[in-house]
Amino acid sequence: MKEKPQNITTRFAPSPTGFLHVGGVRTALYAWLLARKNNGKFILRIEDTDKAREVEGSIEHIQKSLKWVGLNWDEGPDAPGPHDPYIQSQRLHLYKKFAEKLIAKGLAYADPYTEEEIEKFRKQAEADKKPFLYREHRPETLPEWDGHQPLRFKVSELKTYTWTDLVWGELSAGPEALDDFILIKSDGYPTYNFAHIVDDIDMGVTHVVRGQEFISSTPKFLSVYEALGVQPPHFVTTPPIMGADGKRKLGKRDGAKDFMDYEKEGYLPDTMINFLAFLGFNPGGEKEIFTREELIEAFDLNKVQRSGAQWSDDKLDWMNKEHMKMLSEKERNEKIVERLKILGIDLEGVMSEKLCPIIFDRISKWGDIDTFVAEGELDYFFNAPEYEKEKLIWKDSNLAEAKKHLEYVTEILEKSSDKNFDSVEKIKTLIFDYATLQGRGNVLWPLRVALSGKEKSPDPFTLIYILGKMETLARAEKAIKKLD
Ligand code: GLU
Numbered sequence: 070m071k072e073k074p075q076n077i078t079t080r081f082a083p084s085p086t087g088f089l090h091v092g093g094v095r096t097a098l099y100a101w102l103l104a105r106k107n108n109g110k111f112i113l114r115i116e117d118t119d120k121a122r123e124v125e126g127s128i129e130h131i132q133k134s135l136k137w138v139g140l141n142w143d144e145g146p147d148a149p150g151p152h153d154p155y156i157q158s159q160r161l162h163l164y165k166k167f168a169e170k171l172i173a174k175g176l177a178y179a180d181p182y183t184e185e186e187i188e189k190f191r192k193q194a195e196a197d198k199k200p201f202l203y204r205e206h207r208p209e210t211l212p213e214w215d216g217h218q219p220l221r222f223k224v225s226e227l228k229t230y231t232w233t234d235l236v237w238g239e240l241s242a243g244p245e246a247l248d249d250f251i252l253i254k255s256d257g258y259p260t261y262n263f264a265h266i267v268d269d270i271d272m273g274v275t276h277v278v279r280g281q282e283f284i285s286s287t288p289k290f291l292s293v294y295e296a297l298g299v300q301p302p303h304f305v306t307t308p309p310i311m312g313a314d315g316k317r318k319l320g321k322r323d324g325a326k327d328f329m330d331y332e333k334e335g336y337l338p339d340t341m342i343n344f345l346a347f348l349g350f351n352p353g354g355e356k357e358i359f360t361r362e363e364l365i366e367a368f369d370l371n372k373v374q375r376s377g378a379q380w381s382d383d384k385l386d387w388m389n390k391e392h393m394k395m396l397s398e399k400e401r402n403e404k405i406v407e408r409l410k411i412l413g414i415d416l417e418g419v420m421s422e423k424l425c426p427i428i429f430d431r432i433s434k435w436g437d438i439d440t441f442v443a444e445g446e447l448d449y450f451f452n453a454p455e456y457e458k459e460k461l462i463w464k465d466s467n468l469a470e471a472k473k474h475l476e477y478v479t480e481i482l483e484k485s486s487d488k489n490f491d492s493v494e495k496i497k498t499l500i501f502d503y504a505t506l507q508g509r510g511n512v513l514w515p516l517r518v519a520l521s522g523k524e525k526s527p528d529p530f531t532l533i534y535i536l537g538k539m540e541t542l543a544r545a546e547k548a549i550k551k552l553d
Contacts, residue, residue, distance in 0.1 A: 077109030079276045081135075081142075082265060084116045085127035088327035089134045091380075092280065092310050092319065095345040099307055100278040101140045102346065102368040112272055113145030115156045116265065118258040128156075134328045138338040139361065144272075152272045157264050164259040167267045167297065168220055168252055176296045177252055178211035180219040204249040220253040222263070222293060230288040235276070235305045235370045237284070246288040262286065266293050269302055278305040305370060308349040311377040319380050335408070335435025340389040348378040358391045386433040393429070401429050408438045414447070423535045424450060427527055446526075450535060453544055454522025458551040463514035471515040472552040474507060478516055479545045482538065490538050497530040519548035 079100035083093055104111035113135070115128055128146065135142070144150030154160060171177035182190075187203070194201035204224055214220050227244035234240055252263040259267070269277060284306060294301040310319045319325045331341055343359050351374070352359075352367040359367065393401065402425040406416050416424060428447075432438060441447050448454070461471045481499055489495045504512035513529050520532040520541065533541045 077104055077107040077276060078112065078272065078274050079104045079109065079278055080112040080114050080269070080272065080274050081140075081278075082114045082116050082268075083131050084119065084122065084261075085124060085131065086119070086122045087124045087127055088329070089131050090325045090328055091345060091348075092325065093131075094134065094138065094140070094328050094341070095310065095348055096279060096307050097135060097140050098138075098342060098345050099305070099350070099368075099373070100276070102365055103276055103278065103305070103370065104143075105365045106368050109275075110143045111141075112150075112152075112274070113142040113148075113155060114268060114272070115146055116261060117156060117158045118261065118264050120158075120256070120258065130329070137329065137332050138341050152268075157268065158258070160264075160268070161257065161259070163271060164253060164264055164267050167270075168214075168259075168263075171222065171252070171296055172214060172220075174296065175211070176223045176225060177214070177220050178208075178223055179214035180221045180251070181208055181212045182206070200245065202245075202248050204247075207249055216257070217255060219251045219255050221249045222252050222296070224249055224289075224292050225296070226292075230291045232287060232291060232301070232304065234284070235303055236308075236373045237306050237375055240284065240287070242285070242288040246285065247292055248289065250289060262289060263293065266290055266297075270297070270299050274302050276303045276305055278307060281306050281309060305373075306375075308374050309377045310348055311379050313380055313382065315377070315379045318377075333436070335437070335439075336385070336389050337392045339395075340385070340392045343392065344385050344388050348380070349374050358388065390433040393433075398426075401425065404435060405429065405438065408435050409442070409447075412439060412442045414442065414451070420450070420535070427531060427535065431527075446523075449521040449523065449526065449532075453540075453547065454520075456518060456522040458548075460522070460524075461515040461518050461548055461552065463510040466511050466514075468552050470511060472549055474512045475515050475519060475545055475549050475552070477503065478512065479542060479549065482533070482542060482545070485538075487538060490534065493530050493534045496533045500530070515548065516545070519545050 081093075081097035081100050083089065083097075101111050103109070113132070115131075117123055117128070132145075132147065142148055144152065145155045148155075168177055190203070190206050191201045203221070207223070211223065212218075224247045227247060229241055229243045230246075231239060231241035250262055251260050253259050268274075287304065291301055310325075311317065312319045332338075339361060342361055342364065343357075346359070346364050346368070347357065350368070350372055352369065352372055396404075402421060405425045405428050406421055409416055428438060428441070431441070458468070461475075462468060463471070478500055481503070485499055489499060500512070500516075516529040517523070517526060517532065520526075520529060520536060526532065527535075536544070
Protein backbone atom coordinates (compact mmCIF):
# COMPACT_ATOMS: atom_id res chain seq x y z
CA MET A 70 0.00 0.00 0.00
CA LYS A 71 1.28 3.42 -0.77
CA GLU A 72 2.08 5.66 2.20
CA LYS A 73 -0.37 8.47 2.67
CA PRO A 74 0.55 11.96 3.88
CA GLN A 75 0.14 12.32 7.63
CA ASN A 76 -0.17 16.02 8.14
CA ILE A 77 -3.88 16.68 7.81
CA THR A 78 -5.82 17.60 10.93
CA THR A 79 -9.53 18.30 10.80
CA ARG A 80 -12.05 18.95 13.52
CA PHE A 81 -15.74 18.98 14.20
CA ALA A 82 -16.64 21.78 16.58
CA PRO A 83 -20.29 21.65 17.58
CA SER A 84 -21.91 23.94 20.11
CA PRO A 85 -23.90 22.03 22.73
CA THR A 86 -27.12 23.88 22.02
CA GLY A 87 -29.34 20.84 21.49
CA PHE A 88 -29.40 17.68 19.44
CA LEU A 89 -27.26 17.11 16.41
CA HIS A 90 -29.12 16.98 13.12
CA VAL A 91 -28.17 15.65 9.71
CA GLY A 92 -26.46 18.90 8.66
CA GLY A 93 -24.10 18.71 11.62
CA VAL A 94 -23.36 15.06 11.09
CA ARG A 95 -22.67 15.63 7.38
CA THR A 96 -20.15 18.36 8.28
CA ALA A 97 -18.51 16.01 10.78
CA LEU A 98 -18.50 13.25 8.18
CA TYR A 99 -16.67 15.32 5.55
CA ALA A 100 -14.07 16.39 8.12
CA TRP A 101 -13.71 12.75 9.21
CA LEU A 102 -13.45 11.43 5.64
CA LEU A 103 -10.81 14.01 4.81
CA ALA A 104 -8.76 13.00 7.84
CA ARG A 105 -9.18 9.25 7.34
CA LYS A 106 -8.42 9.45 3.64
CA ASN A 107 -5.13 11.19 4.37
CA ASN A 108 -4.18 9.18 7.40
CA GLY A 109 -4.62 12.37 9.37
CA LYS A 110 -6.23 13.31 12.64
CA PHE A 111 -9.87 14.09 13.44
CA ILE A 112 -10.60 16.12 16.56
CA LEU A 113 -13.88 16.65 18.38
CA ARG A 114 -14.03 20.02 20.09
CA ILE A 115 -16.96 21.30 22.09
CA GLU A 116 -17.66 25.00 21.63
CA ASP A 117 -19.55 25.92 24.76
CA THR A 118 -18.75 29.57 25.25
CA ASP A 119 -22.30 30.79 24.81
CA LYS A 120 -23.60 29.69 28.18
CA ALA A 121 -27.03 31.21 27.58
CA ARG A 122 -27.70 28.88 24.63
CA GLU A 123 -26.30 25.74 26.17
CA VAL A 124 -28.68 22.81 26.56
CA GLU A 125 -27.94 20.31 29.26
CA GLY A 126 -27.06 16.86 28.03
CA SER A 127 -26.12 18.00 24.51
CA ILE A 128 -22.44 17.16 24.86
CA GLU A 129 -23.25 13.53 25.65
CA HIS A 130 -25.91 13.47 22.98
CA ILE A 131 -23.55 14.79 20.32
CA GLN A 132 -20.97 12.16 21.21
CA LYS A 133 -23.57 9.42 21.21
CA SER A 134 -24.78 10.47 17.76
CA LEU A 135 -21.30 10.48 16.26
CA LYS A 136 -20.45 7.16 17.87
CA TRP A 137 -23.62 5.57 16.54
CA VAL A 138 -22.43 6.09 12.97
CA GLY A 139 -18.82 5.31 13.79
CA LEU A 140 -17.36 8.79 13.35
CA ASN A 141 -14.60 8.15 15.84
CA TRP A 142 -12.31 10.97 16.92
CA ASP A 143 -8.62 10.76 17.73
CA GLU A 144 -8.75 13.54 20.27
CA GLY A 145 -11.72 14.98 22.09
CA PRO A 146 -13.48 15.35 25.42
CA ASP A 147 -13.18 11.65 26.22
CA ALA A 148 -10.02 10.99 24.19
CA PRO A 149 -7.12 12.78 25.81
CA GLY A 150 -4.50 14.28 23.54
CA PRO A 151 -1.73 16.84 23.42
CA HIS A 152 -4.19 19.77 23.35
CA ASP A 153 -6.30 18.82 26.35
CA PRO A 154 -8.90 19.84 27.32
CA TYR A 155 -11.17 19.78 24.25
CA ILE A 156 -14.05 21.70 25.79
CA GLN A 157 -13.75 25.45 25.27
CA SER A 158 -15.08 26.50 28.67
CA GLN A 159 -12.09 24.68 30.15
CA ARG A 160 -9.58 26.53 27.98
CA LEU A 161 -10.23 30.13 29.05
CA HIS A 162 -6.60 30.69 30.03
CA LEU A 163 -5.57 30.07 26.44
CA TYR A 164 -7.94 32.67 24.96
CA LYS A 165 -6.69 35.14 27.54
CA LYS A 166 -3.11 34.42 26.54
CA PHE A 167 -3.89 35.06 22.87
CA ALA A 168 -5.90 38.17 23.79
CA GLU A 169 -2.92 39.52 25.67
CA LYS A 170 -0.76 39.03 22.59
CA LEU A 171 -3.17 41.25 20.65
CA ILE A 172 -3.32 43.83 23.46
CA ALA A 173 0.47 43.97 23.52
CA LYS A 174 0.43 44.69 19.78
CA GLY A 175 -2.15 47.46 20.29
CA LEU A 176 -4.72 45.36 18.42
CA ALA A 177 -7.32 44.85 21.14
CA TYR A 178 -9.00 47.24 23.55
CA ALA A 179 -11.68 47.46 26.19
CA ASP A 180 -15.12 48.40 24.92
CA PRO A 181 -16.07 51.59 26.81
CA TYR A 182 -19.71 51.66 25.74
CA THR A 183 -22.77 50.34 27.50
CA GLU A 184 -25.10 48.02 25.60
CA GLU A 185 -27.62 50.87 25.35
CA GLU A 186 -25.06 53.14 23.74
CA ILE A 187 -24.15 50.49 21.20
CA GLU A 188 -27.82 49.93 20.47
CA LYS A 189 -28.15 53.67 19.81
CA PHE A 190 -25.27 53.57 17.30
CA ARG A 191 -26.97 50.63 15.64
CA LYS A 192 -30.31 52.43 15.40
CA GLN A 193 -28.63 55.53 14.02
CA ALA A 194 -26.94 53.48 11.30
CA GLU A 195 -30.28 51.94 10.45
CA ALA A 196 -31.91 55.38 10.20
CA ASP A 197 -29.04 56.54 7.98
CA LYS A 198 -29.50 53.36 5.89
CA LYS A 199 -25.87 52.43 6.46
CA PRO A 200 -24.46 49.16 7.74
CA PHE A 201 -23.58 49.40 11.42
CA LEU A 202 -19.84 49.28 11.93
CA TYR A 203 -18.50 49.41 15.42
CA ARG A 204 -15.09 50.57 14.25
CA GLU A 205 -16.61 53.91 13.24
CA HIS A 206 -17.17 54.57 16.95
CA ARG A 207 -13.77 53.36 18.10
CA PRO A 208 -12.42 55.74 20.80
CA GLU A 209 -9.38 57.87 19.89
CA THR A 210 -7.27 56.43 22.64
CA LEU A 211 -7.84 52.78 23.18
CA PRO A 212 -9.19 52.07 26.70
CA GLU A 213 -7.24 49.55 28.72
CA TRP A 214 -8.83 46.22 29.52
CA ASP A 215 -9.22 45.19 33.12
CA GLY A 216 -10.80 41.83 32.30
CA HIS A 217 -14.37 42.90 33.07
CA GLN A 218 -15.42 44.83 30.01
CA PRO A 219 -15.81 43.22 26.59
CA LEU A 220 -12.49 43.08 24.78
CA ARG A 221 -12.64 44.18 21.17
CA PHE A 222 -10.40 43.47 18.27
CA LYS A 223 -8.96 46.48 16.54
CA VAL A 224 -9.04 45.87 12.84
CA SER A 225 -6.00 47.77 11.70
CA GLU A 226 -5.93 47.50 7.97
CA LEU A 227 -9.08 48.09 5.96
CA LYS A 228 -8.42 46.08 2.88
CA THR A 229 -9.85 43.47 0.59
CA TYR A 230 -9.18 39.86 1.53
CA THR A 231 -8.98 37.15 -1.07
CA TRP A 232 -8.82 33.50 -0.11
CA THR A 233 -9.29 30.11 -1.67
CA ASP A 234 -12.01 27.86 -0.41
CA LEU A 235 -11.32 24.26 -1.41
CA VAL A 236 -14.93 23.85 -2.52
CA TRP A 237 -15.95 27.35 -3.58
CA GLY A 238 -12.69 28.37 -5.22
CA GLU A 239 -11.47 31.95 -4.97
CA LEU A 240 -13.52 34.26 -2.76
CA SER A 241 -13.00 37.83 -1.72
CA ALA A 242 -14.58 40.57 0.36
CA GLY A 243 -13.78 44.24 0.86
CA PRO A 244 -13.29 46.35 4.02
CA GLU A 245 -17.06 46.49 4.64
CA ALA A 246 -16.74 42.92 5.94
CA LEU A 247 -14.23 43.98 8.62
CA ASP A 248 -15.05 45.35 12.01
CA ASP A 249 -13.94 45.66 15.62
CA PHE A 250 -15.73 42.60 16.91
CA ILE A 251 -15.75 41.23 20.44
CA LEU A 252 -12.99 38.79 21.32
CA ILE A 253 -13.86 38.22 24.96
CA LYS A 254 -17.23 39.01 26.49
CA SER A 255 -17.77 40.71 29.83
CA ASP A 256 -18.56 37.30 31.37
CA GLY A 257 -15.00 36.24 30.63
CA TYR A 258 -15.92 33.78 27.86
CA PRO A 259 -14.50 34.30 24.39
CA THR A 260 -16.78 34.70 21.38
CA TYR A 261 -16.97 31.95 18.77
CA ASN A 262 -15.20 34.30 16.35
CA PHE A 263 -12.11 34.39 18.54
CA ALA A 264 -12.12 31.06 20.37
CA HIS A 265 -12.28 28.87 17.30
CA ILE A 266 -9.30 30.64 15.77
CA VAL A 267 -7.22 30.25 18.91
CA ASP A 268 -8.15 26.58 19.12
CA ASP A 269 -7.58 25.83 15.46
CA ILE A 270 -4.13 27.34 15.82
CA ASP A 271 -3.36 25.55 19.08
CA MET A 272 -4.65 22.20 17.82
CA GLY A 273 -2.82 22.43 14.51
CA VAL A 274 -5.99 22.22 12.45
CA THR A 275 -5.06 22.28 8.77
CA HIS A 276 -8.54 22.08 7.22
CA VAL A 277 -11.59 23.82 8.63
CA VAL A 278 -14.72 22.10 7.35
CA ARG A 279 -17.99 23.91 8.04
CA GLY A 280 -21.20 25.27 6.55
CA GLN A 281 -21.59 28.21 4.22
CA GLU A 282 -22.96 30.49 6.94
CA PHE A 283 -19.35 31.16 7.92
CA ILE A 284 -18.19 32.47 4.55
CA SER A 285 -19.31 36.04 5.25
CA SER A 286 -17.28 36.14 8.48
CA THR A 287 -14.14 34.71 6.92
CA PRO A 288 -12.54 38.14 6.21
CA LYS A 289 -12.89 38.88 9.93
CA PHE A 290 -11.21 35.60 10.76
CA LEU A 291 -8.44 36.35 8.27
CA SER A 292 -7.81 39.73 9.87
CA VAL A 293 -7.32 38.00 13.23
CA TYR A 294 -4.96 35.39 11.78
CA GLU A 295 -2.99 38.25 10.30
CA ALA A 296 -2.93 40.17 13.57
CA LEU A 297 -1.64 37.07 15.32
CA GLY A 298 0.94 36.52 12.60
CA VAL A 299 -0.34 33.01 11.86
CA GLN A 300 -0.99 31.39 8.49
CA PRO A 301 -4.73 30.56 8.23
CA PRO A 302 -5.84 26.96 7.62
CA HIS A 303 -7.52 25.71 4.46
CA PHE A 304 -11.24 26.43 4.35
CA VAL A 305 -13.67 23.78 3.15
CA THR A 306 -17.28 24.94 2.87
CA THR A 307 -19.95 22.28 2.76
CA PRO A 308 -23.08 22.81 0.65
CA PRO A 309 -26.42 23.39 2.38
CA ILE A 310 -28.88 20.52 2.67
CA MET A 311 -32.17 21.45 1.07
CA GLY A 312 -35.60 20.07 1.89
CA ALA A 313 -37.35 17.60 -0.39
CA ASP A 314 -38.74 20.46 -2.52
CA GLY A 315 -35.19 21.61 -3.25
CA LYS A 316 -36.11 25.24 -2.51
CA ARG A 317 -35.72 25.75 1.21
CA LYS A 318 -33.03 24.60 3.59
CA LEU A 319 -33.98 21.38 5.30
CA GLY A 320 -36.31 22.29 8.12
CA LYS A 321 -37.35 20.55 11.30
CA ARG A 322 -40.40 19.14 9.57
CA ASP A 323 -38.58 17.31 6.84
CA GLY A 324 -35.56 15.73 8.38
CA ALA A 325 -33.66 18.22 10.49
CA LYS A 326 -34.69 16.25 13.51
CA ASP A 327 -32.65 14.70 16.25
CA PHE A 328 -30.11 12.53 14.44
CA MET A 329 -30.70 9.71 16.94
CA ASP A 330 -34.28 9.47 15.67
CA TYR A 331 -32.84 7.69 12.65
CA GLU A 332 -31.44 5.08 14.95
CA LYS A 333 -34.81 4.64 16.63
CA GLU A 334 -36.48 4.33 13.23
CA GLY A 335 -34.12 1.51 12.43
CA TYR A 336 -31.78 2.88 9.78
CA LEU A 337 -28.32 1.33 9.60
CA PRO A 338 -25.32 3.47 10.52
CA ASP A 339 -23.67 2.54 7.21
CA THR A 340 -26.71 3.86 5.34
CA MET A 341 -26.54 7.18 7.15
CA ILE A 342 -22.85 7.53 6.32
CA ASN A 343 -23.40 6.61 2.67
CA PHE A 344 -26.47 8.83 2.31
CA LEU A 345 -25.01 11.88 4.04
CA ALA A 346 -21.75 11.57 2.10
CA PHE A 347 -23.75 11.73 -1.12
CA LEU A 348 -25.58 14.86 -0.03
CA GLY A 349 -23.13 17.16 -1.71
CA PHE A 350 -20.50 14.75 -2.93
CA ASN A 351 -20.43 12.38 -5.83
CA PRO A 352 -17.37 10.38 -6.83
CA GLY A 353 -18.75 10.06 -10.37
CA GLY A 354 -20.02 6.91 -12.03
CA GLU A 355 -23.18 4.90 -11.48
CA LYS A 356 -22.31 3.26 -8.20
CA GLU A 357 -24.23 4.68 -5.26
CA ILE A 358 -23.91 2.07 -2.55
CA PHE A 359 -20.61 2.52 -0.78
CA THR A 360 -19.21 0.90 2.31
CA ARG A 361 -17.41 3.20 4.68
CA GLU A 362 -14.01 1.97 3.49
CA GLU A 363 -15.00 2.62 -0.11
CA LEU A 364 -16.13 6.12 0.83
CA ILE A 365 -12.84 6.91 2.50
CA GLU A 366 -11.06 5.72 -0.62
CA ALA A 367 -13.32 7.69 -2.98
CA PHE A 368 -13.64 10.92 -1.01
CA ASP A 369 -12.27 13.88 -2.88
CA LEU A 370 -12.79 17.57 -2.09
CA ASN A 371 -12.73 18.33 -5.81
CA LYS A 372 -15.96 16.39 -6.10
CA VAL A 373 -17.81 18.21 -3.34
CA GLN A 374 -20.45 20.45 -4.86
CA ARG A 375 -21.16 24.06 -4.03
CA SER A 376 -24.88 24.10 -4.64
CA GLY A 377 -27.50 22.77 -2.25
CA ALA A 378 -28.01 19.04 -1.90
CA GLN A 379 -31.56 17.74 -1.86
CA TRP A 380 -32.92 15.55 0.90
CA SER A 381 -35.16 12.63 0.00
CA ASP A 382 -36.76 10.20 2.44
CA ASP A 383 -37.51 7.77 -0.38
CA LYS A 384 -33.90 7.70 -1.44
CA LEU A 385 -32.80 7.19 2.15
CA ASP A 386 -35.19 4.23 2.47
CA TRP A 387 -34.01 2.75 -0.81
CA MET A 388 -30.39 3.08 0.23
CA ASN A 389 -31.12 1.57 3.62
CA LYS A 390 -32.69 -1.46 1.98
CA GLU A 391 -29.61 -1.88 -0.19
CA HIS A 392 -27.42 -1.84 2.92
CA MET A 393 -29.78 -4.23 4.71
CA LYS A 394 -29.36 -6.65 1.83
CA MET A 395 -25.65 -6.73 2.55
CA LEU A 396 -26.31 -8.27 5.96
CA SER A 397 -26.19 -12.04 6.25
CA GLU A 398 -29.50 -13.87 6.61
CA LYS A 399 -28.58 -14.67 10.18
CA GLU A 400 -27.99 -11.01 11.01
CA ARG A 401 -31.27 -9.96 9.39
CA ASN A 402 -33.25 -12.61 11.23
CA GLU A 403 -31.67 -11.74 14.55
CA LYS A 404 -32.51 -8.11 14.07
CA ILE A 405 -36.13 -8.87 13.14
CA VAL A 406 -36.60 -11.27 16.04
CA GLU A 407 -35.05 -8.71 18.41
CA ARG A 408 -37.33 -5.92 17.17
CA LEU A 409 -40.41 -8.12 17.47
CA LYS A 410 -39.41 -9.13 20.96
CA ILE A 411 -39.37 -5.49 22.04
CA LEU A 412 -42.90 -5.28 20.67
CA GLY A 413 -43.93 -8.25 22.79
CA ILE A 414 -43.87 -10.88 20.04
CA ASP A 415 -41.72 -13.95 20.57
CA LEU A 416 -40.89 -15.75 17.34
CA GLU A 417 -40.08 -19.39 17.85
CA GLY A 418 -37.66 -21.50 15.78
CA VAL A 419 -39.42 -22.68 12.62
CA MET A 420 -41.82 -19.75 12.59
CA SER A 421 -38.94 -17.33 12.76
CA GLU A 422 -37.08 -19.04 9.92
CA LYS A 423 -40.15 -18.86 7.71
CA LEU A 424 -41.49 -15.48 8.72
CA CYS A 425 -38.31 -13.41 8.91
CA PRO A 426 -37.58 -13.49 5.16
CA ILE A 427 -41.19 -12.50 4.45
CA ILE A 428 -40.94 -9.57 6.83
CA PHE A 429 -37.56 -8.65 5.42
CA ASP A 430 -38.98 -8.43 1.91
CA ARG A 431 -41.57 -5.92 3.00
CA ILE A 432 -39.47 -3.46 5.02
CA SER A 433 -36.87 -0.84 4.22
CA LYS A 434 -35.89 -0.11 7.81
CA TRP A 435 -36.31 -2.01 11.06
CA GLY A 436 -38.88 0.50 12.30
CA ASP A 437 -41.29 -0.60 9.55
CA ILE A 438 -41.81 -3.70 11.68
CA ASP A 439 -43.28 -1.50 14.41
CA THR A 440 -45.76 -0.12 11.89
CA PHE A 441 -46.77 -3.62 10.76
CA VAL A 442 -47.38 -4.69 14.30
CA ALA A 443 -49.22 -1.48 15.21
CA GLU A 444 -51.49 -1.94 12.19
CA GLY A 445 -52.13 -5.56 13.07
CA GLU A 446 -50.37 -6.67 9.90
CA LEU A 447 -48.67 -9.60 11.57
CA ASP A 448 -51.47 -10.72 13.89
CA TYR A 449 -52.79 -13.36 11.53
CA PHE A 450 -49.52 -15.23 11.67
CA PHE A 451 -50.10 -15.87 15.35
CA ASN A 452 -53.88 -15.94 15.77
CA ALA A 453 -56.70 -17.13 13.53
CA PRO A 454 -58.30 -14.01 12.04
CA GLU A 455 -61.81 -12.68 12.67
CA TYR A 456 -63.75 -11.34 9.67
CA GLU A 457 -67.25 -11.08 8.23
CA LYS A 458 -68.18 -13.92 5.87
CA GLU A 459 -69.00 -11.42 3.08
CA LYS A 460 -65.33 -10.57 2.94
CA LEU A 461 -64.68 -14.05 1.52
CA ILE A 462 -66.51 -13.20 -1.68
CA TRP A 463 -64.52 -12.09 -4.68
CA LYS A 464 -66.03 -9.21 -6.68
CA ASP A 465 -69.27 -10.42 -8.38
CA SER A 466 -68.83 -13.99 -7.22
CA ASN A 467 -71.06 -15.38 -4.40
CA LEU A 468 -71.05 -17.33 -1.14
CA ALA A 469 -71.67 -20.66 -2.80
CA GLU A 470 -68.78 -20.24 -5.20
CA ALA A 471 -66.42 -19.14 -2.47
CA LYS A 472 -67.40 -22.22 -0.50
CA LYS A 473 -66.98 -24.54 -3.46
CA HIS A 474 -63.44 -23.32 -4.21
CA LEU A 475 -62.39 -23.40 -0.58
CA GLU A 476 -63.65 -26.97 -0.29
CA TYR A 477 -61.78 -28.00 -3.39
CA VAL A 478 -58.51 -26.41 -2.28
CA THR A 479 -58.90 -27.92 1.18
CA GLU A 480 -59.23 -31.31 -0.38
CA ILE A 481 -56.08 -30.88 -2.47
CA LEU A 482 -54.11 -29.72 0.55
CA GLU A 483 -55.43 -32.44 2.77
CA LYS A 484 -54.33 -35.12 0.33
CA SER A 485 -50.86 -33.67 -0.18
CA SER A 486 -47.98 -35.08 1.76
CA ASP A 487 -46.14 -32.89 4.28
CA LYS A 488 -43.14 -32.48 2.06
CA ASN A 489 -45.23 -30.50 -0.43
CA PHE A 490 -45.45 -27.79 2.22
CA ASP A 491 -41.78 -27.08 2.58
CA SER A 492 -41.58 -24.36 -0.09
CA VAL A 493 -43.81 -21.62 -1.43
CA GLU A 494 -43.21 -22.85 -4.97
CA LYS A 495 -44.42 -26.40 -4.22
CA ILE A 496 -47.57 -25.09 -2.58
CA LYS A 497 -48.21 -22.85 -5.54
CA THR A 498 -47.90 -25.84 -7.88
CA LEU A 499 -50.63 -27.64 -5.95
CA ILE A 500 -53.21 -24.91 -6.37
CA PHE A 501 -52.26 -22.67 -9.24
CA ASP A 502 -53.61 -24.67 -12.19
CA TYR A 503 -56.98 -25.03 -10.56
CA ALA A 504 -57.05 -21.30 -9.75
CA THR A 505 -56.13 -20.37 -13.29
CA LEU A 506 -58.89 -22.57 -14.64
CA GLN A 507 -61.55 -21.22 -12.29
CA GLY A 508 -60.44 -17.60 -12.33
CA ARG A 509 -57.64 -16.65 -9.96
CA GLY A 510 -59.63 -14.12 -7.95
CA ASN A 511 -62.46 -16.61 -7.42
CA VAL A 512 -60.11 -19.13 -5.83
CA LEU A 513 -57.27 -17.18 -4.31
CA TRP A 514 -59.28 -14.34 -2.78
CA PRO A 515 -61.39 -16.45 -0.41
CA LEU A 516 -58.29 -18.49 0.43
CA ARG A 517 -56.33 -15.38 1.34
CA VAL A 518 -59.15 -14.01 3.49
CA ALA A 519 -59.67 -17.38 5.19
CA LEU A 520 -56.01 -17.42 6.18
CA SER A 521 -55.35 -13.77 6.98
CA GLY A 522 -58.71 -12.04 7.28
CA LYS A 523 -57.12 -9.25 5.21
CA GLU A 524 -57.50 -7.86 1.73
CA LYS A 525 -53.81 -7.11 1.67
CA SER A 526 -51.32 -9.67 2.87
CA PRO A 527 -48.64 -11.86 1.36
CA ASP A 528 -50.07 -14.18 -1.32
CA PRO A 529 -51.96 -17.28 -0.10
CA PHE A 530 -49.13 -19.67 -1.05
CA THR A 531 -46.78 -17.78 1.23
CA LEU A 532 -49.41 -17.71 3.96
CA ILE A 533 -49.85 -21.49 3.71
CA TYR A 534 -46.11 -22.00 3.80
CA ILE A 535 -45.76 -19.96 6.98
CA LEU A 536 -48.85 -21.28 8.76
CA GLY A 537 -48.17 -24.92 7.88
CA LYS A 538 -50.59 -27.62 6.76
CA MET A 539 -52.50 -28.09 10.01
CA GLU A 540 -53.21 -24.45 10.73
CA THR A 541 -54.08 -23.79 7.09
CA LEU A 542 -56.65 -26.56 7.05
CA ALA A 543 -58.13 -25.42 10.35
CA ARG A 544 -58.59 -21.88 9.07
CA ALA A 545 -59.99 -23.02 5.71
CA GLU A 546 -62.51 -25.24 7.48
CA LYS A 547 -63.55 -22.42 9.76
CA ALA A 548 -64.22 -20.29 6.66
CA ILE A 549 -66.24 -23.06 5.02
CA LYS A 550 -68.39 -23.31 8.16
CA LYS A 551 -68.99 -19.59 8.07
CA LEU A 552 -70.27 -19.98 4.52
CA ASP A 553 -72.75 -22.73 5.39
N1 GLU B 1 -19.47 25.98 16.97
C1 GLU B 1 -19.74 26.30 15.62
C2 GLU B 1 -21.12 25.77 15.27
O1 GLU B 1 -21.60 24.87 15.95
C3 GLU B 1 -18.70 25.65 14.74
C4 GLU B 1 -18.35 26.36 13.51
C5 GLU B 1 -17.01 25.91 12.99
O2 GLU B 1 -16.90 24.72 12.64
O3 GLU B 1 -16.07 26.70 12.98
O4 GLU B 1 -21.73 26.23 14.35
